[in-house]
Amino acid sequence: MDLDAVRTFVAAADAGQFQVAATALSITQQAVSKRVAGLERDLAVRLFTRTPRGVRLTVDGQAFLPHARELLRVADRADASVRPGRRALRVDVHSRRTAPAVLLQDFHRTHPRIELDVVTLDADVHAAIAAVEAGTVDATFHAVTVAARHLPGAIRAARVIDEHHELLVGPRHALADARAVTPAQLAEHRIWMPGMAAGTEWADYYDELAAAFGLTIDRAGPAFGxxxxxxxxxxxxxxxxxxxERTRYLWPDSYDLRRIPVRGPAPVYPMSLIWRDDNRHPALTTLRDHLASRRAETPDSEVWTPTWVRTAS
Structure with a gap:
């Protein structure tokens, strides 16, 4: 199958217009039309319906699209397997607002010549490790809840982040004027974390945190953002x-929200960088060294970590 034609089909499907796809691919609109027409002949189906506003996928086009994307991913992985320095270092973060994204931005400022592709798989640790194994991403950040010997053979992990917590409240909350709060103080208040999926490593963490300090963590209601x-x-x-504490939030001044450090002890959410041991991307070692140099450790007497951190090491 002609991969250039497949790549053109995907670009046209994403753009909804041949002209926009042509611009993205640095080819002419006529070339886009010829490639798509050739692909349709090879497959003996119509992939697009032409409309006054552009193009729309047919039912066959919708069925083919995920497979076309997978073809391109496999081709990219095959190319990268012999030329690992050709593409940007691809790193997964669960959210672009949290500590891993902040640290990656710091890495980019420190090493501006290294091409970095930051993606969000929106996956739990098991799915993220599978993506690293498959070569979809070079590395990911997650809490690792098992000992290293229980990870898949080629997978390696290094703890690089101990993320401290802050309490986020409105101006009328009873703790709004506190300079710091203890986990014991939080036991008297409802902690609302809607939409947290059961069975994920972060849900396991907060379940253990709640049990350790008698907290009420309410997951009720859908997450509306x-x-x-x-x-x-x-x-x-x-x-x-x-x-x-490094999660980035923006809100109107009128909200007057307060971010209050949680101390005495300070619960920390531990995150590791996860990668394949046989990944030869030249920037991966640089990233690992950078993260190791930025990790600030707090004495054990001042922090709380879940039991799986203490037993996994």
Missing amino acids: NEALLAELADSPELATLAG
Whole structure:
């Protein structure tokens, strides 16, 4: 199958217009039309319906699209297997607002010549490790809840982040004026974390944190996004949530939200960088060294970590 034609089909499907796809691929609109027509002849189906506003996938086009994307991913992995320095270092972060993304931005500032491709797989640790194994990404950040000997053979992990917590509350909350709070103080208040999926490593972490300090962590209700969460917190005298100290939030000045450090002891969410031991991308070692140099360790007497951190090491 002609991979250039497949790549053109995917670009046209994403853009919804041949002209936009042509610009993205640095070819002419006529070339896009010829490639798509050739692919349609090879497959003996129509992939697009032409409309006054551009093109729309047919049912056959919709069926072919995920396989076309997989063809391109496999081709990229095959190329990278012999030329690992050709493409950008691809690193997965669960959210672009949290500590891993902040650290990657710091890495980019420190090493601006290294090409970096930051992606969000929106996956738990098991799916993220599978993506690293498959070569979809070069590395990912997650909490690793098992000992190294229980990881897949080629997978390696190094703890690089101990993320401290902050309490996020509105101006009418009872703790709004506190300079710091202890986990024991939080036991008297409802911690609202809607939409947290059961069975994920972060759900396991918060379950153990709640059990250790008698916290009430409420997962009720669907997650409508951070904007809705911040608005609810700003308007409530009772709701509070926990956030990583490096998590980036933006809200209107009128919300007057407060970020209060949690100390005595300070719960930390431990995250590791996960990669394949046989990955030869030249920038991967540079990233690992950079993260190791940035990790700030706090004495064990001042922090709380879940039991799987203490037993996995």
